[in-house]
Amino acid sequence: MTIQLYNTLTRKKEEFVPVTEGEVKMYVCGPTVYNYIHIGNARPVIVFDTVRRYLEYRGYNVKFVSNFTDVDDKIIKAANELGEEVPELTERFIQAYFEDVGALGCKKADMHPRVTDHIQDVIDFISLLVEKEYAYESDGDVYFRTRKFDGYGKLSHQSIDELKVGARIQASERKQDALDFVLWKAAKEGEISWSSPWGEGRPGWHIECSVMARQLLGDTIDIHAGGQDLTFPHHENEIAQSEALTGKTFARYWMHNGYINIDNEKMSKSLGNFVLVHDIIQQIDPQVLRFFMLSVHYSSPVNFSQDLVESAANGLDRIRTAYQNVEHRLAVSADNGDQHDIWLHKIQQQQTAFEEAMDDDFNTANGIAVIFELARLANVYLLEKNTEKVVLEAFLNTFNQLMSVLGLPFKEKEELQDEAIDRLIEERLEARKNRDFARADAIRDELKEQGILLEDTAQGVRWKRS
RNA sequence: GGCGGCAUAGCCAAGCGGUAAGGCACGGGUCUGCAACACCCUUACCACCGGUUCGAUUCCGGUUGCCGCCUCCA
Incomplete structure (x- = not known):
């Protein structure tokens, strides 16, 4: 028996066959760390943690990598607003991330690379693309020459000419073609930046995943995963960058999870209806949240x-x-x-x-x-x-x-440590034996107040916490 | 305009060629001193209209209604 999985690339369910028998190389796009994660961010983490667990259950040795985007426009903006340095801010939210997803029962990845630890790798990667003329420098920015890459659109199944008429594509004077996307961004005044052959700047968004996946897992990985919205442009661009460089298949299987709605509405910042994991787990048992999410197939939308x-x-x-x-x-x-x-x-x-x-x-x-x-x-x-x-x-x-x-382990069997409660249970037992049900029920009610539920069975009294 | 998804009981949700898993809620019964836990039973014209087929919720076409993506949103 083999695992079948739906591959966004082929739009078909396929038999899962990893490159190396018994081993799975898996990369999941992680969060941009400028705030606490919301439950929408949590879904891919939970879903792909479960995928990983099942692969392990099946005997695969899984190499699981999930990144942090720890420098980008939103982070810089947030840092400015809070009067905080970028590294300080990102470190804070990375720790918060670990706490939140830990509560949700997600194991740590084998590696959690951060872009800012891979700047030189990014520069090397881009340099090679420039050498191969897949990329060009323009006024301190470096862009990817999208049209030069033959397979562009194969993941999202968009034809490059249709993209041209898409509503939101913005031409830029620095770009040779509206479809080109940025690999390296020139720094603006006062922004965090690194030196590069093209001047001071920082990585564009898409490049980091290509670089770190290659660095840590090799040219071809087995499973690349993330939220549905990342299919285009993020993953499409990753494929273009990586395959332009190596000439090899970047990822064999692409998995995308569906979105979360809140009360049937899209969760969004502008509607103000996003739910932070940090907050919600104060009210809801995190295991319940995980169970809830897993009760729907990962590719379907789920209403919260x-x-x-x-x-x-x-x-x-x-x-x-x-x-x-x-x-x-x-x-x-x-x-x-x-x-x-x-x-x-x-x-x-x-x-x-x-x-x-x-x-x-x-x-x-x-x-x-x-x-x-x-x-x-x-x-x-x-x-x-x-x-x-x-x-x-x-x-x-x-x-x-x-x-x-499913990442939902049972709690350790608890012993009642409370002698007073023990004594009451004994007393109730005695009362029942004497058919003093008024007293017995009073004790049961009293314990219920304390969150201890008693259940009488043929094999004796059973208790649990409410 | 392009690409794609979804529509199954009061609610959630699987199934995707042989007349419908599961959960929650509701109702009836059994168990119990009473409860609780639990068990049993009950509850579906599978959005609409055509077509293919011996047979369709499942495939094809159309209609309606929701929803996502189309350059930085998980």
Whole structure:
């Protein structure tokens, strides 16, 4: 069985075959760090973290690189407004980024390169393009000669002549052709800058990804990913720069995630409806946010609203509860017997179903459906009087494996550390034995106030936090 | 103008040639001292109109309605 994935380049689902067997080189375009990230920025991070996790689950050795754009117009503007130096500002938001996506369960990439650490590489890269006459200097700027690159438009499936009539293309006196894009920008007075053969300046936006991907992963990478909007022009330009230089395929598979809407409206600065991860995770369990995003296929748009997140929270709760209930049974009453084969088989079937879902273009929505089925099976199993240790353990193990792929690990089993609560639970047990239900219910209510929910089962009292 | 996406139950969302997974919410039942957890049951003319096919939610064409991209927005 192989993984199929939708490749923006070919507009088809293709079998995934990495250049080197067993190894995946993956590059995901990261944020421009001039503010806290919003949930729209978080989607690709979550989605491609999950892709990476699944590839690893599948046994691939994944080299995962995600960059920071730490110098550009917006950053310079923000730094000016805040009266802060650029490096200071970017460092601050890079740390905030790690905190935010860490909370969302995203692993760190193997490398998080920053443009400003690769200035010389950028200059070398551009110099080679100039040598090959794919680029030219003009008044301190350096531009890419778009028309000279044959495949331009192959990713976004735009014909170069249609682009010409596009609404927003702006001619510039410095450009030879309106379609050319900037590789190196001459510095304006007082701007942060580096010396180059073309004078003081800084890298253009697109060049950094080409440079760092090549530097860290080589001429040809397996998967290049990012938000849908990056398809054009960003990724199109990356292809042009890289392939013009190396003459080799830059990236074999291109993956793009869909957008997030807020209450059915596009999230945008001008509407003022963007939601910062930093803020929202104060109110919403970050795992719920992640679960919510993964309940939709990554390429579809997803709508964000209070109601939708709440219903996702309820769903995740159901899975967590099932898990805890199995844990409880294992701790309290696990038998040995010989009735386990059929159940072990059912559990195995779910794992296979999960893999089939994920093999199909990382269909996390279907993967989650399988986990719900696993939860249902676990609950049904717990209805049995005699439950076997091997089966209970198999449930836990499978839950753990599948949820780890989604980056949604279960919390460690908690021991009640509070003696007062312990005593109340004991007292309630006694009260129930004496059929003093008024007292028993009073205790249950009291604990509920404290966020401890009690559940009576045939195997004793079970508790969980609300 | 060009390129593309989407329209499936009250809501969310899979499926993409053999008359519809899953979740949330609602209702009914079972379990429980009562609850909770849970289990079972119930709930869909798959936007509209044509066509292809033995058969279409799934393919093709058209219509309507949303949405994205077309040089620096994830």
